[in-house]
Amino acid sequence: MLLILLTALAVGIVAWPGRTARARLVWALAFLVLLAPNWWMEARWLRTQAAASEVVRALSGRPEAYAQCQRFSGAFFYARAATGWVEYGEDGSTSPEAWLTYETCQRIRDWREGGRSAPTEQQVVAVHVLTHEAMHVKGERSEAVAECMAMQADARTVVLLGATRAQATALAQRYWSEVYPRLSDGYRTGDCRPDGPLDQAPGDGAWP
Numbered sequence: 211m212l213l214i215l216l217t218a219l220a221v222g223i224v225a226w227p228g229r230t231a232r233a234r235l236v237w238a239l240a241f242l243v244l245l246a247p248n249w250w251m252e253a254r255w256l257r258t259q260a261a262a263s264e265v266v267r268a269l270s271g272r273p274e275a276y277a278q279c280q281r282f283s284g285a286f287f288y289a290r291a292a293t294g295w296v297e298y299g300e301d302g303s304t305s306p307e308a309w310l311t312y313e314t315c316q317r318i319r320d321w322r323e324g325g326r327s328a329p330t331e332q333q334v335v336a337v338h339v340l341t342h343e344a345m346h347v348k349g350e351r352s353e354a355v356a357e358c359m360a361m362q363a364d365a366r367t368v369v370l371l372g373a374t375r376a377q378a379t380a381l382a383q384r385y386w387s388e389v390y391p392r393l394s395d396g397y398r399t400g401d402c403r404p405d406g407p408l409d410q411a412p413g414d415g416a417w418p
């Protein structure tokens with residue numbers, strides 16, 4: 211929003227009556243240098259959000275579902291611990307929005323743009339948070355069940371985000387073996403196995 215206002219302001223300054231052609235050109239170039247990188251960042255951000263939305267739609271089965279990435283300005287004042295969020299209505303309804311923190315979206319973006327082959331643990335967790343919130347959008351309210359379903363669906367998320375099946379399996383297995391054991395009790399269940407019915411990426415079978 212701020213970027214749109216700044217761009218409008220820049221256009222106004224360049225088009226201001228009475229300027230010489232040379233002055234207009236100087237102003238236009240100055241604003242181009244200042245604003246172009248911001249528009250480029252904005253486009254990257256929207257691409258990440260669109261890819262995450264695609265995942266939420268596919269995993270939840272709700273065509274109206276989407277992901278909302280927190281903006282940098284919002285992250286500045288954000289004090290909650292949650293890395294993602296889905297609202298529930300008092301009437302029993304579930305919001306179609308999977309809300310994700312700035313850091314979560316940033317890590318998903320960096321992982322997608324960084325070749326996807328060697329994710330950091332933070333990136334593994336960020337991709338999983340997206341899957342986890344998609345399970346809530348699907349209607350699952352229990353944290354332990356949503357977490358288990360998400361782990362079984364992580365491989366599918368990874369493929370939907372453009373990675374290979376091998377990368378999908380590797381990321382999902384890493385979450386299962388490195389992150390899941392460290393979660394608090396409310397998020398874990400002894401009944402959970404990584405090879406549930408949801409872990410199948412588009413194409414073929416389950417984990418090896």
Ligand SMILES: [Zn+2]
Binds near residue numbers: 342346353356
């Ligand atoms: Zn949750």
